[in-house]
Amino acid sequence: MAADTGAAGAAELLGHGSPADWVELAKFTRPRAPTPREQHGGLCIWLTDTQISLLGPSAATFHRSVKEVTGTDGLQSAAVVNVTFEPSYETLTFHRICVVRNGQERLIDPRAHAQVFRREPDLERAIYDGRLTANITLPDIRVGDLVDVAFSVSGDHPIVGRHFSREWLFNWGCWVGETRVRLLAPVERRLTMLGWSGAPAAQERLLNGACERVWRSQQTEAVELEPDMPSWVRPYATIRVCDRTAWPEVAALFAPHYSTSGVLPPGLEEDAAGLVGLEPKARAAAALRLVQSALRYQSVSLGEGGFVPRSLADIWVSRSGDCKDASRLLVALLTRLGLTAHPVLVNTWKGWILDQEPASPLSFDHCIVGLTLGAETFWLDPTMAPQAEELDTIYQPRFGWGLPLKTGASLVWMGVGEVVELLHVEEIIGAPRTVADPVELEIRSSYFNWRAEMERRRWDASHAQAERDYVSARRNGYGELELLEPIHLADDRKRNAVRTLERYRAPAPWVASPKGEMAELLLRDGFLDHQLPTPETSQRRWPIDLGRPRRVRHEYVVALPAPLQGAGWDETYEGPSVSARLALTVAPGGREARLLREIEFREPFLAAEQAAAYFRFRAKVLSESGATLRLPVQKGKFVTPPKGLLGNIQTYWGRWLFGIFWVAYILATFFDV
Template sequence: MLKSLFTVVFSFLFISLNFAQIKKTSTPNWVEIQTYASEPNIDLDEVTQGTLILLYDQQTQVDSEENYFKVVTKITENVGIQEASSINISFDPSYQNLSFHEIDIIRNGQTISKLNSSEFQTIRQELDAENYIYDGSLSAVTHISDVRVGDIIAYSFTRKGYNPIHKNYFAEYYNLDNSHPIGKINIKINSKNKLEVKSFKNQLKFKETFNNNKYTYSLLEENISATHFEDNTPSWFLDANFIEIGNYKSWENLIDWGVQLFKVKDNLSTSLLKKIKEIDKENNTKGQKIEATLRFVQDEVRYLGLENGISAYKPSSPNKVYNQRFGDCKDKSLLLVTMLNQMNIEAYPVLVSTYLKKTVTNLLPNPAHFNHCVVKVIDGNEGERWYDPTITNQGGTFNKVVFPDYRFGLVLKKGNKGFEEIFPFAENTIDITDNYILEEVGKGAILKITSVYSEAEADNIRFYFKNNSIINIQKEFEKFYSDYHANIKSLGKPEYTDNLKTNTFTINETYKIDSIWQPSYMENQIGVDFTPYTITNVLSMPSKIERETPFELSYPITRSHTINVELPEEWNVDEDNFNLSSPNIFYDFDVLYNKSKNILTLKHLLKIQKDFVSVAEFPAFYNDLKKLDSELNYNISYNIGGSSTSTGSALKYLGIFVFICFLIFFTWLAFKLYHYDVTPKIESYYQENKPIGGWLILIGIGLCISPIRVFMDLLNTEVYLNGDWLVYFGGADFSFSIGLLLIIETIFNAAVLVFLPLIILLFIKKRSSFPKVYAIFLIVYFVFIVADSFIATALTGVNSLTSVEENQLIKSFISTGIIIPYLLLSERVKETFIKRYQ
């Protein structure tokens, strides 16, 4: 609701020179003027984009069809001037008038009027033009001159007039959560008739009063914090203070309204009747007639929506749509229904919400909840079929045409009282077979790929091929596979077969890969990774295990990915199976090996079981994804000395896992340490926000270099990152003492990798805790490397340190001896690092 009032539209299609629909009037006498605080009690750290909304006021007179709005915005940063100084209000000129009451700048307590109707432009904006929908709405646009940081911009206006298609019905909804903090929100609705009200989240509610023969519904909230929304939350989940109000008594009430809208009153034209008779004569069964009619409406009547005024809800006549050969979803749906009805096939328009899905059944009746129209058909066997006439180039017979997962529909049939649930039947499978023919070890390979797309996936890839040239497709495919094999080149254009009856689309590709073998993390070893990209493209690892809202999944889909590897020689492969089954996903992975043909086969199968993961299920789902992620990538490796392996030693992988666990543990500790606060002693002569300078610059450079140096040392040592530290600990050549020392070194290296970035962050943020934390870190680091060096020397029987080790200890001693006193005693350090944790 708020976003549409504060977003500046940058692209427009048509510009009109006159703005006769805009009037300059005084504020209506029925409006209750709202005050606001110029310094509201909100967290200023939540303010974004340089603007703070001080007041959002919306007042409605239902009976006179008037909506009053007032918005007051304070500019806190220069980046907010652009947005706050541009006013853009949309309206539909076919039934609405727009009146502005004020556009003011409040600066230093003085009000400067900027309302000048001659400076307005009417601009025709089409925000959904890329989807071929044109609603005919206009925007009143003006740009305020001489706006400065610290100014308060206040403007108010009234839109008068409701879409006449609603007759005496009124319905509105308010989303009162926003990504910006708001000083004050005021909502007020006056109506002579009682209205139905429904709240979600139940934190904000309307207050109802009855005076002077009218009902008033009001809501007043101050100092509203910004709302932060989680990623991957399903669109149907209303994680907001959402309030509805209206006078539709029931869904049956709305269905009856819709039935009247979709009633065809004109006699069908001669040309349309001729087309219907042609389809009726050429097809014998009802199923064939349904399929032929659907194909005609989908593929020969293009999608184009001209939805200004009542056309936003009322469909055009079938005669008009047939003759012009274009229409929007409701136009095409009514044409399909009319043609089928004429052939004595029962069919009805259906209103659906592509984003609310199941949630729409819990809302109050409101036509605005529906953004799409489809068709329900009863075939000859009394079976229910659902079709979306806006989708083009669909395959499958009439009883196998894929219908999107809209979940619930409002069938516009007289006597219906509510929603009908629509169950998706398709699995939408992509079946990939990768055949690798490896040349001799260390060389390249030939890759042959066969991809079979079914149901909705076939519809999607068919659309892609029809809209792109084969040459461009070849380049796009080659670019896609280059993410997995750097030296890959297509050996020809992709060949495809399209079977419309079975709705399968098959693609065959061939590639040449130079140098498919890559150096391994193990010394003197090379390897090849095989990744089921169709599965990795579907599942992504969430960033954290804690969650407050459901997690959306792509549904319904099935992915089957088989990788056959023709090896150049006999290989050491352990056949294996991994299986994961949960309420949300099913995954099966098989490792097979044909010794007689030297063929390694990796079979992956993934099915998404439902469209979302609940909050209660999410921790288990997160852990399942971690397990699955560890199995997806399969590696074969070859010792340059001459032996082949599959995935390596179990102890080595356990060592990697334990090292990662240490990293996670120290990350948690670092997070706790980040909250550690030190109260600085601030002298009166300290410079405010003193910049980092002097010797601190050298310390900062050294700090930034340190993580790189430490990580490079670990890469050169390898024993910790590749898990070999645990192999050595379990080896016969090593004593328990050496193994224990390796464990301690592993823990210490994991700690250093985590805490160095933390210290850098404290340094950059000039936190008061930085000097103390960094000093302790330097002391611990120096003590450890000294102790570790001498213990290792003693355990291995070496009499003395190497010259490199001695130089490292000397440098560490000198730098520690200089930096620590500077950190703890320098006045510049004390004056610079004074920021507290907020």
């Protein structure tokens, strides 16, 4: 959504003038022509300068950037200036837009080329933050131009007030000539300062009775990121500065806004009365579903709305709200039902290391509910789609550390959760009479815990679309198969399990040799490969995100076209925080074989020091998870092989087996867990 004010309206919203006296605005001189390695996307970034003053009645931040257009790819980026601000408490003032061409400066009045949009980037998620974007399109920008832009934003959020908390990067995904951060604060202001990943040290001095701190990095090379890093790592050189406080003080700041009087809005009180007679866990689960079912997610984070919930009456009457509103409503309902619950602030990105971060009211981006029943604590998210019936089987979101909003509260550890049985897929393949025959294919999938809830939402949203998605995914693995009957869906909400049954006619999976004497089936493993996606790197610097603790299984059950004999195998592979099992069994008589792949992840993250062991585990498992079967055929029909032939079958596992068959594998992305 975008509302355009036009140039006239923009002039009323945007300030234009000289920077404040405390700002240092030095003339920039291009040091030399940029080298090829200093150019990225048609630009060379010469300077990023950020200056902050905490000396006035509200925080003020000055930003300046100087970039050179080195190629046509950089023209669009250099010619468009976008600055976002919240007009209810922030003021945006432009100080300088200067284009330097062949040593000649051309000053541009931003008000003559500005439009202000109310842009909601998360509109499709029903999130409205009320921020405006000042969009300035600079005329006549050419390759070789230097574009120098400077502006200031001032103002404090009405809820957190004067509490300051910022984080700055000192290297980037491209070469940068200089990154500078300058902070002015009263000498007596107690600040916490932390640095990561080789961040520069501050240079401090007294300046006109204030403390000036300057951090600077120069000629920084592009940072190369590693795959599958946890969201909480800081791979870039980073400095964080915030006012010194404690977590109980943060809880005390927000808790009053979530208080409940014990009186529920009309209508909700009647619903609550019907739950009173249930036992505590059933009462809590029913209350959770009631709120999840009643509220439509909508976040209006205008002004105070970004940090505090609305009144219970407004939430219930509108039947809508964000995480703060839903959590406040659920806590009020649980309290009315005689249960102990509190809102809990969490950080979905950095919650796992929140105990290592300085306390700050700006440390959170989500709110859930902590429910205490005896010695157990349950973590409930009322913004999720309606969950299963049993409190013990629902998915509980865990984000590392959370802050309960109650008197004297500090951070609490939410735990990593137990290893859950998440997915079991069984593919039953019929035996063809000839090499060219299609086969009957039956696929039975069982989803549990959060995967069950994902599948439930998929099928509830559109049964027809879900079925089309299933068939499309199977065709990516098997080719143009035919769905023989509608997919059967069974939903066991008590166990939080969703089961599907699919029946197809699949194209012939066997391939005859050029001479027609043998038929070959190649077993390729896309299942374990998808569970172990992180490629090996020689010297891993950062932890590996393994995903939530889980166990997944994939099993082929194949009716063999010719009798085979063999003992098979059953082997377990151990790695750091992960184990796998590969097993092959052949039924007596040799007419059925089962191939099992199972993997278990016990922790969500793996330390960088364990990466080498993990990569060895990964390489071993993936190298031993495929096989080739060759069976003799006569005139296109399978025949019982001579005993001596069975010893000539070599598998991808590097062992000699009596026999195995090909099963076309399922598209790995279909089982994204």
